[in-house]
Amino acid sequence: MKIGTVSEQTGLGIHTIRYYEKQGLIKMPEKDDSGHRAYVPRDIEVLNWVSCMKSSGMSLNKIKQYTKAFYADDSAICTTLLEEHLEHLFHQKERTDHFIKVTKSKIIKFKSA
Numbered sequence: 001m002k003i004g005t006v007s008e009q010t011g012l013g014i015h016t017i018r019y020y021e022k023q024g025l026i027k028m029p030e031k032d033d034s035g036h037r038a039y040v041p042r043d044i045e046v047l048n049w050v051s052c053m054k055s056s057g058m059s060l061n062k063i064k065q066y067t068k069a070f071y072a073d074d075s076a077i078c079t080t081l082l083e084e085h086l087e088h089l090f091h092q093k094e095r096t097d098h099f100i101k102v103t104k105s106k107i108i109k110f111k112s113a
Contacts, residue, residue, distance in 0.1 A: 006039045010047045025050050058085050
């Protein structure tokens with residue numbers, strides 16, 4: 001499939017997809033007979049995952065390590081990186097829960113004044 005279709009299916013811009021390719025976050029796709037990038041469903045899966053991990057705070061370096069291991073079918077490295085990221089997300093959630101609690105407390109204080 002062509003890059004425009006990939007962009008539509010992932011919600012990522014064409015320039016972002018090309019940037020991810022240049023950064024090594026995804027494999028460079030094969031070219032079709034007319035010289036256009038020819039993406040496969042696995043590329044969509046990886047791009048969606050890259051987007052998710054980036055949005056959740058994983059560094060581009062870690063994402064690159066993950067996708068390299070993913071393409072190499074190295075589940076041990078993938079698992080380790082995901083476990084580390086999950087731990088990061090739990091800490092982030094704890095901090096966010098604290099901020100929500102403090103903010104709610106301040107709102108209650110101001111409403112009762």
